[in-house]
Amino acid sequence: MKALVLAGGLGTRLRPVTHTMPKQLIPLANRPVLEHVLDDLRPLGVREIGVVVGDWGPDIAARVGDGSRFGARITYIPQERPLGLAHCVSIARPFLGDDDFVMYLGDNLIQDGVTATAEQFAARRSDAHLAVARVADPRSFGVAELDAHAEVVRLVEKPRHPRSDLALIGVYFFSAAIHRAVAAITPSARGELEITDAVQWLLDRGARVTAGEYTGYWRDTGRIEDLLDCNRRLLDALAADRGGPADRVLLAPGATTARSTLTGPVLIGAGSVVENCRIGPGTSIGEGCVVRDSTLENCIVMDGARVVGRHGLRDALLGPATALGTGPHDARLGAPAGPLEVTA
Template identity: 55%
Template sequence: MKALVLSGGEGSRLRPITHTSAKQLVPVANKPVLFYGLEAIAEAGITDVGVVVGDSEAEIRAAVGDGSRFGISVTYLRQDAPLGLAHAVLIARDFLGDDDFVMYLGDNFIVGGITDLVHAFHSHRPAAHILLTKVSDPTAFGVAELDVNQHVVRLEEKPQIPTSDLALVGVYMFTTAIHEAVRAIEPSQRGELEITHAIQWLVDQGRDVRATTISGYWKDTGNVVDMLEVNRSVLETIEPACLGEVDADSDIVGRVRIDEGARVIGSRVVGPAVIGAGTVVSRAYIGPFTSISEGCRIQETEIEYSIVLRDASVVGVRRVAASLIGRNVEVTPAPRVPFEHRLVLGDHSKVQICS
């Protein structure tokens, strides 16, 4: 069995972070989201992995390399434009050959991995096996209807009037039947070849399409709110460790990992939290569910429930919460000018101001 990991896409919901960084490489607990998926694939015993890349190809290649660090062998497959998940299957035809495969969206996060699901697929080998989870707003997802035997009878992409609350999770398992399906469908109204349409084609042809509804934790980390929530979930599982330096005037409370070369000076860190290699935390408070990447400077600041990417500095800011701070960012207090706000914002930014 092979794996097809989708790591293209523009990440528009994470702008401006994704103007300069691939969304799949935004870190959760200081490890890129994509890496969790690659590790889950390796744990399931799959070693031959095709990674579909787009404009961020160079960055993905630099981060993943040949895959040996994960115990897999990676082949990079270029998708020149984001033309849909089914289009990704089309361009991967030569790589996939006649093998069964799992398709994994690189910005998805599933607690517990996919090993049991892959084994179940091997046992029955339906034409397609999809994962579902109950969501509060099905209009934002592909939605499935099931019969009493948990077989798929209908799929619809982002329906205005959903017929169920079962959304497709970004992990799919296919036999070679999917190759005929992706060739048979036409682009949707948004100009993409939808994988939901391809799976529906299999259903209409009488092929065996099954589903598993997962009760564990799943998130599509395509926006800041979900990214912070995944970070919270992962931090709750970290093992506390101190590989850096903590002075006598500092307090470390709960699950906290301090990586090599990091220094905590006159500060209080309340876990779960992680402090990256080479980061300096000075006269600051780091609150729960916070990930500070490597090479950062956090000084005279309170920050919690946030993700700070590498080489960023937050100095002299009274309080920061529920934030995603990009690489090489500098956050400092604004001059005290009455009755005005001075802003320098990237394209597509969202700002909340108390006036």
């Protein structure tokens, strides 16, 4: 089995941060979202991964590398502009060949991984197997309607009047049959080749499409509030996995704190300095940061950021090399201003 990871989206909902970096490289617990996705593929035994990239392709390749860190070989597949998930399958055909493959959206976090979904696909041997989850409002998702045997009878993209609460969550397992469907469909009203249309094409021609319900934590990280929630979840899990102290504060090698109160889960990256601060739950501070005379809670602070003399900062995403300071502290920052996004 191969894997196709989609990392070409524009991240318009995360601007201004995504003016200067791809959304797939925004860190959760100090690791890019995309790396969490690639980690999920390792237990599947996948050794060949195609990563579809857009304008940020060189930045993604520089960070992720050749795949050896993830036990695989990565092939980068350029996409000139976002033209739909099925278009990604089309341009990846030379890479995919006739192998089974998993397609995974590179900006999704699925905390329990996709091993169970892969096992379902292997056991049922359908032409397509979809990961679905129950949501309160399915109108923003592709929606699957299932029969009593968990076989898909209909797919609808963002229905105005959903007949099911089972949303597609961005993980799809396919046989080579999907290529005929992708080649046959036409762009939707929004000008994209929809993967839901391709799967529906298979259904209309008698193909067998199954689904498995995922009941764990997952998020599309396209909004800041979702990134912050994911970050908090991963920090909790990281502290538990490492058997952290009762206050659940994790310091990477070379990180230092002084005259500060840290209430976990908190993660401070290598080489960062925290002095005279109150750092509250859900905060991750990247590598090489300086945070002084400030209070932060539920924040993502990316590598190289400087925060001095800022109090009451919460629910914030600070881009790399961001400089925040007031009055006489400004001269101590030593870094150019970078992107900042805050949500109340």
